[in-house]
Amino acid sequence: MSAGFQSSAHPFLDLSGKRALITSGTRGAGAATVSLFQGLGAEVLTTARTKPEAVSPSLFVAADLTSAHGCATLAEAVNERMGGVDIMVHMLGGSSAPAGGFQVLGDDIWRRELDLNLMPAVRLDRELVPAMVARGSGVVIHVTSIQRQLPLPEATTAYAAAKAALTTYSKSLSKQVSPQGVRVVRVSPGWIETEAAVEFATRLAAGHGGDIAVGKKMIMDSLGGIPIGRPTTPGEVASLIAFLASGRAGSITGTEYVIDGGTVPTV
CATH class of the missing domain: 1.10.1220 (Arc Repressor Mutant)
Structure with a gap:
């Protein structure tokens, strides 16, 4: 069997010994990513506002990441329970903005969309990435959205703008920390x-x-x-994230991987 192909002795992907934080990991693509990371040997911690009954307390921290306090609570739990992280996957995102275009988007709605889709990643990175830099290794994956390129003006303007901001922030972060051994990658799903x-x-x-x-x-x-x-299925998104988090993607940083079934009609 040629090198690079999976075998029982040398699996294609292996996250054994890696400590991973995956936000919003109780449903959908987040839950699929938690499950896959565990199957690949990683120690995983995830979070949401409340713990579903099916989720083990050993891998869960209740926190509202739309607030600075919630992000600080999660970062403290990560350091206490895992001693830091090797991989961070920012899955949290969504929108509750009403339809009606830009005119119905008041300051409170804009703030809510930014607090959900941009600021949790910014705050958690600020808390946890410095230790990665000091160690000289780590992976940060920001889950964005094709909506940053294809906003639906009637319904997703604020969400799309927040994800576009996350994209720009991710690129800037990658340029700063990649020379210190920390990779920063974006995953941009379409409809999951x-x-x-x-x-x-x-x-x-x-x-x-x-x-x-x-x-x-x-x-x-x-x-x-x-x-x-x-x-796209949640499992397909999880598989892409796992590859990018692994050593197989060791030279990939500062870029975006679109997984949308071909929805974005550009090169």
Whole structure:
């Protein structure tokens, strides 16, 4: 068997001995990433506002990352329970902004979108990346969104702008810390078929007298189509993140990996 292919003696990906923080790891792509990292041997800690019953307390910290206090609480728990991290995956994101375009987006809505989609990464990096730099190794993965390139003006302006800010911040961080051995990479998903996405598609379909396939098509059409004809699965996002976090991607930093089924119509 040639070098580089998986075997029982030398698995293609191995995160054994790595300490990983994965935010928003209780549902969807976050949960898939937690599960995969554990399967690859990593020690994982994750977080959300409240702990689901199915999640073990040993790998969970309750924290509201939209506040500076919540980020500080999580960083303190990371240092106490794991002694720091080797890998940080910032999965947290989303939007609760109303439809209606820019005119309905008051200062409170803009602040909420930035506090959810930008500031948790900024605050946690500030708390935990310096130890990576001092050690001379580490990986930071910021999950952004293709919405930064393809905003939906009626509904995602503030969310898209926050993710665009996260992208610019990530590039700047990578230029500062990569010479010290810390890689910073962005993962930019399109539509992911999470539990929430399925619920949304079902509601859309019900409003138009169709089944879930109708709802999915409506969402894909709103994005301008997905060439592969389906959304990305949480497991596919997790697999990309695991590769980028691993030693296999040791020379990759400062760049973005889009996983959207071909949705973004640019080179």
